[in-house]
Amino acid sequence: MGTAAHLILVGIPGAGKSTVGRELARQMQRPFVDLDEQVVAHAGLSVPEIFAAHGEAHFRALERAATERLAHAPQPMVVAPGGGWITVPGLVELVRPPSQLVWLRVAPARALERLGDGIAARPLLSGSDPLADLTAILAVREGAYMQSDHVVSVDLMTPLDAVDAILALARHVSGE
Numbered sequence: 001m002g003t004a005a006h007l008i009l010v011g012i013p014g015a016g017k018s019t020v021g022r023e024l025a026r027q028m029q030r031p032f033v034d035l036d037e038q039v040v041a042h043a044g045l046s047v048p049e050i051f052a053a054h055g056e057a058h059f060r061a062l063e064r065a066a067t068e069r070l071a072h073a074p075q076p077m078v079v080a081p082g083g084g085w086i087t088v089p090g091l092v093e094l095v096r097p098p099s100q101l102v103w104l105r106v107a108p109a110r111a112l113e114r115l116g117d118g119i120a121a122r123p124l125l126s127g128s129d130p131l132a133d134l135t136a137i138l139a140v141r142e143g144a145y146m147q148s149d150h151v152v153s154v155d156l157m158t159p160l161d162a163v164d165a166i167l168a169l170a171r172h173v174s175g176e
Contacts, residue, residue: 006070006095007170008079010086010145011104012138014111016154017080020104020162025078027163028170035081038066047082060088067091083137086144102166103148108134110155 007024009017018034025032036047039062043050050059063085070079071094079099085091092101106114112131152165 005076005098005100006073006079007076007166008081008095008099008101009104009166010081010101010148011083011106011154012108012111012134012141013083014113014115014134015083015104015106016114016159016162017083017104019159020154020166021078021080023159024163024166027167028078031075031077033070033077033079035063035066035070035079035085038069039063042066060084063088064091067094071095084141086147087141092147100150100170101148102150102152102169103145104162105145105151105153105155107155108138 007028007030009015009021009024011017021034022032039050039059040046042065043062045053047059050062063082067081067085070077081091086101108131111134115130150166150169152162152169154162157165
């Protein structure tokens with residue numbers, strides 16, 4: 001069984017992967033998968049609890065298992081993995097090709113605004129300076145994000161604007 005052609009949204013925390021992904025899936029009439037939610041459901045622990053009890057390496061192993069399950073899904077989905085998913089060796093290769101990666105590029109300051117109180121659930125942003133943490137995360141991951149098939153700069157976009165931009169890209173790629 002081959003990999004379904006998923007549309008995978010990548011970017012730093014606060015880029016809008018889950019928000020945009022849910023609406024994109026609705027409009028494309030595809031299932032939506034939040035990979036972190038899959039990990040949490042499988043582990044029976046929240047992401048912060050997984051990090052606290054077992055560390056980031058264990059979380060990444062759970063993320064790999066969820067990606068392997070996704071790779072064998074029979075139908076195309078819209079997928080929102082965690083921000084660091086793209087940096088884990090071998091994960092992208094499990095689903096690509098034929099899956100397409102879309103980088104939701106956002107400035108760290110804008111991402112922080114969007115996260116608001118939700119920052120408490122982000123273990124990698126739990127330091128005293130979340131903006132510096134996000135900036136450092138982007139610096140480390142940017143090269144991996146740049147390997148995406150498409151880039152949508154979402155700083156000045158509403159989630160619906162981002163959905164429209166991705167749908168336009170999908171139509172262009174499929175030749176519609």
